[in-house]
Amino acid sequence: FTESAKPLPYVKTLDVAVTKTFAETLRTEYDAVTGENLGALIEGASSNLLTQSEEITGTDWIKINVATTAFRDSALAPDKTMSGDKFVANTVSATHSITHGYTFSAGQTYTFSVFLKQGGNKNVMVTFGTTSNWEGNLNFARFDLQAGIITTGYSENTQIQDIGDGWFKCSITATAINSLSTGVNLYLLDDTNGVTFTGNDVNGAYAWGAQLEAKPFASSYIRTEGSVVSRSSDNLNIDGNSSIPEGGQDLTVSIDVSMNDAYNHQSYSKLFRLDGQPLYMQSYATGVNNWMVYTNGLSLQLEPNISSGVTHSFTTTYTPSKIAAYFNSVETDTTTTFAPLIYNRNSTLSLGASGSSQHIDGHISKFSTYAQALTAQEITLL
Numbered sequence: 001f002t003e004s005a006k007p008l009p010y011v012k013t014l015d016v017a018v019t020k021t022f023a024e025t026l027r028t029e030y031d032a033v034t035g036e037n038l039g040a041l042i043e044g045a046s047s048n049l050l051t052q053s054e055e056i057t058g059t060d061w062i063k064i065n066v067a068t069t070a071f072r073d074s075a076l077a078p079d080k081t082m083s084g085d086k087f088v089a090n091t092v093s094a095t096h097s098i099t100h101g102y103t104f105s106a107g108q109t110y111t112f113s114v115f116l117k118q119g120g121n122k123n124v125m126v127t128f129g130t131t132s133n134w135e136g137n138l139n140f141a142r143f144d145l146q147a148g149i150i151t152t153g154y155s156e157n158t159q160i161q162d163i164g165d166g167w168f169k170c171s172i173t174a175t176a177i178n179s180l181s182t183g184v185n186l187y188l189l190d191d192t193n194g195v196t197f198t199g200n201d202v203n204g205a206y207a208w209g210a211q212l213e214a215k216p217f218a219s220s221y222i223r224t225e226g227s228v229v230s231r232s233s234d235n236l237n238i239d240g241n242s243s244i245p246e247g248g249q250d251l252t253v254s255i256d257v258s259m260n261d262a263y264n265h266q267s268y269s270k271l272f273r274l275d276g277q278p279l280y281m282q283s284y285a286t287g288v289n290n291w292m293v294y295t296n297g298l299s300l301q302l303e304p305n306i307s308s309g310v311t312h313s314f315t316t317t318y319t320p321s322k323i324a325a326y327f328n329s330v331e332t333d334t335t336t337t338f339a340p341l342i343y344n345r346n347s348t349l350s351l352g353a354s355g356s357s358q359h360i361d362g363h364i365s366k367f368s369t370y371a372q373a374l375t376a377q378e379i380t381l382l
Contacts, residue, residue: 322335
């Protein structure tokens with residue numbers, strides 16, 4: 001039994017508590033469907049603003065024309081525990097929903113994510129409340145949990161991800177125009193996506209892992225049990241990289257990255273950075289899916305459009321006479337006019353961030369440096 005935010009290795013005790021220090025390890029994730037290792041998970045800090053993330057039968061959830069108590073812990077959840085709750089439509093001809101209250105702040109962007117599975121009703125709707133209080137009226141989305149598709153929504157603010165065993169991670173992002181106390185809502189829908197219908201006290205949907213974040217995309221799940229819980233950022237830094245030559249010498253840096261939400265990534269997210277030195281790869285701006293190599297005030301275009309959840313390769317080569325940028329092994333930009341790079345192998349190398357900020361919020365599956373400028377053919381073999 002440990003006072004920690006995650007499981008730790010076993011420590012044997014006999015009669016008294018034993019204290020042991022553990023070194024921080026990388027968070028890695030695997031594709032829930034294929035089992036593929038996605039790589040090191042790099043995320044910025046976040047908080048789950050909902051106080052009961054798993055117990056939709058709890059008192060922090062308001063139920064309207066649904067039954068939940070009898071269906072508590074009735075399904076195997078995505079974390080392989082028997083903690084998935086079901087909410088079912090009663091026999092009243094009306095709307096059937098559950099709501100977790102929250103007071104939104106004007107001008108703030110929020111993302112609500114929840115794991116859902118059909119339980120007789122395949123269609124559900126997720127909303128933030130009154131449409132007129134949200135920019136562009138983009139405050140709701142409908143999901144088909146049988147086909148695993150978005151039936152109403154927009155790609156830039158609505159996501160659905162198959163995580164196996166009939167479960168889908170559904171999320172919606174919206175920006176509040178006004179301050180309002182509404183919270184997040186889950187509606188059961190009939191087979192025609194109608195919000196008003198008569199249930200049978202049996203059919204409904206399973207829900208688990210509800211999360212509300214004050215950011216423009218969904219990050220990894222943070223469990224809550226009665227209060228808001230925060231997670232610190234993932235900071236992957238390497239001190240003194242011997243494969244990086246002294247400044248002014250030939251260099252190749254390559255990184256394979258998948259973004260959790262390529263469209264809504266943070267402004268100026270860093271793929272890598274030599275701390276304090278003018279060499280890094282970054283995004284151009286929030287909402288603009290644009291990645292660039294940046295050196296000494298010089299920007300090279302990498303790629304204007306990348307996909308969420310897809311691994312892409314970003315590579316840059318440097319010689320005293322040429323800098324080139326590659327996306328998925330294809331050269332996208334080059335220049336022969338620039339000031340010499342100044343860096344050294346004793347610099348701290350940050351991966352997926354700039355020190356402890358500007359995180360990519362995604363996975364790094366491969367990173368490599370070479371004390372030479374690889375050729376285009378050699379880059380295809382990385």
